[in-house]
Amino acid sequence: MNEHRIKSILAAGILVVFSVFSVAVVNAQSLDEVLGVRTVTTKAGRTSQAKIDEITDQTSDLLSQYKQVMKIVDGLRIYNKQQERLIAQQEREMGELNESIDNVTVIERQIGPLIQRMIDNLDKFIALDVPFLMAERTQRIEFLRDMMGRADVAVSEKFSQVLQAYQVENTYGATLEAYTEVIELNGKSRVVDMLKFGRVALVFQTPDGDVSGVWDNKKRAWEILADKYRADIRDGLRMARKTVTPNLIRMPISAPE
Numbered sequence: 001m002n003e004h005r006i007k008s009i010l011a012a013g014i015l016v017v018f019s020v021f022s023v024a025v026v027n028a029q030s031l032d033e034v035l036g037v038r039t040v041t042t043k044a045g046r047t048s049q050a051k052i053d054e055i056t057d058q059t060s061d062l063l064s065q066y067k068q069v070m071k072i073v074d075g076l077r078i079y080n081k082q083q084e085r086l087i088a089q090q091e092r093e094m095g096e097l098n099e100s101i102d103n104v105t106v107i108e109r110q111i112g113p114l115i116q117r118m119i120d121n122l123d124k125f126i127a128l129d130v131p132f133l134m135a136e137r138t139q140r141i142e143f144l145r146d147m148m149g150r151a152d153v154a155v156s157e158k159f160s161q162v163l164q165a166y167q168v169e170n171t172y173g174a175t176l177e178a179y180t181e182v183i184e185l186n187g188k189s190r191v192v193d194m195l196k197f198g199r200v201a202l203v204f205q206t207p208d209g210d211v212s213g214v215w216d217n218k219k220r221a222w223e224i225l226a227d228k229y230r231a232d233i234r235d236g237l238r239m240a241r242k243t244v245t246p247n248l249i250r251m252p253i254s255a256p257e
Contacts, residue, residue, distance in 0.1 A: 108155050112148075115155075118162050119144045122169065130217055132172070132196045133179070140165050173199045178240035183222065185211070195236045201251045205233045214252045225252055 123141045126134075144162060147153055181194045183204065190211075192204040202215040203225070212225045212233050225233075232249040239246050 111155055115158055115162050130199055130202045130215055132202050176240045178237045193237055195233060195240060201253050203233050
């Protein structure tokens with residue numbers, strides 16, 4: 001080969017090598033760009049995923065809070081229904097109570113005169129009854145009449161006191177009692193020992209035992225008894241005072257009509 005051709009071949013080879021090198025450089029730059037884009041994309045994806053995860057967590061928290069709130073709301077609904085039923089029941093009870101109060105007012109207006117009539121009837125009964133323990137019984141009537149005029153005593157208490165007075169009068173019919181009394185005999189006041197056999201008989205005997213008598217409720221007067229009753233009345237007084245044991249005695253009792 002001549003020198004000129006050798007130079008041409010060398011120049012061509014150098015050109016080819018330069019071209020290959022240029023292409024390699026260009027390809028390397030493109031790969032770096034691609035890798036850079038992928039890196040940026042990956043970072044962006046990670047950021048987006050982190051935001052998505054954050055939003056998901058927030059959504060989950062909100063959903064949990066919503067469920068809790070709904071449970072509270074449901075509980076409040078049930079509570080409100082219960083309270084509505086309770087209020088309705090209380091309103092019915094208030095209505096019944098108001099009606100009862102109105103009835104009590106009517107009863108109080110009616111029971112006052114009833115109590116007064118009961119006291120009057122008890123007073124009349126005592127006046128017509130066998131005259132035993134008259135001081136105690138008349139004082140009880142005076143107490144009841146005084147109580148009726150007091151505004152600080154409830155109607156229920158007034159009625160209770162009158163009932164108690166009736167009960168006391170009822171018990172007198174089944175008791176044996178001895179006590180000291182002053183009575184009128186032949187126009188003179190005498191201190192005597194009184195003996196009460198329920199309401200069957202009311203007899204007396206003077207402390208010396210000389211005079212004995214019995215109350216005649218028909219005549220409303222004392223009747224002097226024969227001496228045959230003297231020992232029996234004395235024994236009856238002792239039994240009433242519990243100084244001797246109970247025993248059979250004779251008493252002047254009027255036959256029932």
